[in-house]
Amino acid sequence: ETGVTQTPRHLVMGMTNKKSLKCEQHLGHNAMYWYKQSAKKPLELMFVYNFKEQTENNSVPSRFSPECPNSSHLFLHLHTLQPEDSALYLCASSQDPASDEQFFGPGTRLTVL
Amino acid sequence: GENVEQHPSTLSVQEGDSAVIKCTYSDSASNYFPWYKQELGKGPQLIIDIRSNVGEKKDQRIAVTLNKTAKHFSLHITETQPEDSAVYFCAANFNTDKLIFGTGTRLQVFP
Numbered sequence: 001e002t003g004v005t006q007t008p009r010h011l012v013m014g015m016t017n018k019k020s021l022k023c024e025q026h027l028g029h030n031a032m033y034w035y036k037q038s039a040k041k042p043l044e045l046m047f048v049y050n051f052k053e054q055t056e057n058n059s060v061p062s063r064f065s066p067e068c069p070n071s072s073h074l075f076l077h078l079h080t081l082q083p084e085d086s087a088l089y090l091c092a093s094s095q096d097p098a099s100d101e102q103f104f105g106p107g108t109r110l111t112v113l
Numbered sequence: 114g115e116n117v118e119q120h121p122s123t124l125s126v127q128e129g130d131s132a133v134i135k136c137t138y139s140d141s142a143s144n145y146f147p148w149y150k151q152e153l154g155k156g157p158q159l160i161i162d163i164r165s166n167v168g169e170k171k172d173q174r175i176a177v178t179l180n181k182t183a184k185h186f187s188l189h190i191t192e193t194q195p196e197d198s199a200v201y202f203c204a205a206n207f208n209t210d211k212l213i214f215g216t217g218t219r220l221q222v223f224p
Contacts, residue, residue, distance in 0.1 A: 004156070033211075043157070043202055043214035055210050090156050098206035099145045099164075104156030 003027040006091050006105035013081065014113050021076040021108050023091030031097040032074040034066060037107070038087040049074060050097050081112045114139060115207045119215025126193050127223055134218045136203035137185040143205040146179060146186045147212070151200045160201075161188070193222045 004025045013019050025032065034046040048056035049068040063085075065077040074091055088109050092102040116139040126132050138146075144165035149157035163170045163177045163186065170177050174193075179186040190197055200219050204212040 042217040097210045
């Protein structure tokens with residue numbers, strides 16, 4: 001048990017749907033992250049939040065919209081996705097953004113039809 | 114640019130043999146280098162990390178070495194076991210606010 005939970009574990013959506021991924025950490029960490037994992041780019045950083053403030057947006061298309069209402073919760077809102085967005089989306093948290101162990105959730109397997 | 118290269122992409126070894134995975138990084142200011150293991154259906158999990166003030170760190174069968182001058186670091190697994198089979202990722206920190214991961218190495222240990 002890593003202390004980082006993600007829901008749902010699997011999601012199938014059409015290109016016109018709107019859905020949200022949820023991440024919750026029970027570790028008291030200050031930083032949270034979204035990563036995209038696919039065959040082409042195994043662990044691609046998308047967003048970084050530190051103390052609820054977004055500190056990194058790695059050129060992610062606007063059809064992905066993150067939200068961090070508090071330091072324990074992180075959302076990824078999805079709308080008008082493309083089939084190439086199908087991937088495993090991983091959430092992680094750490095005490096410090098770049099010098100401490102990141103704890104990963106199990107991921108959400110997203111399929112866009 | 115921010116880049117971490119990892120080799121090999123796949124590695125097959127016989128049980129009991131050693132396995133070595135190598136990574137290079139681009140930013141000389143990087144000072145934190147973790148290694149993660151990802152098993153099927155799970156998120157990556159930290160197995161060992163090293164900071165720039167040491168050249169080597171060991172934890173039972175796992176060791177990591179760092180050469181800051183050459184900007185490369187390596188993971189060494191000795192006496193491999195079938196349960197070591199997984200995908201391994203190296204990473205390096207950049208700009209004090211993120212980790213950049215290598216492309217991963219799929220390790221298979223045959224009994």
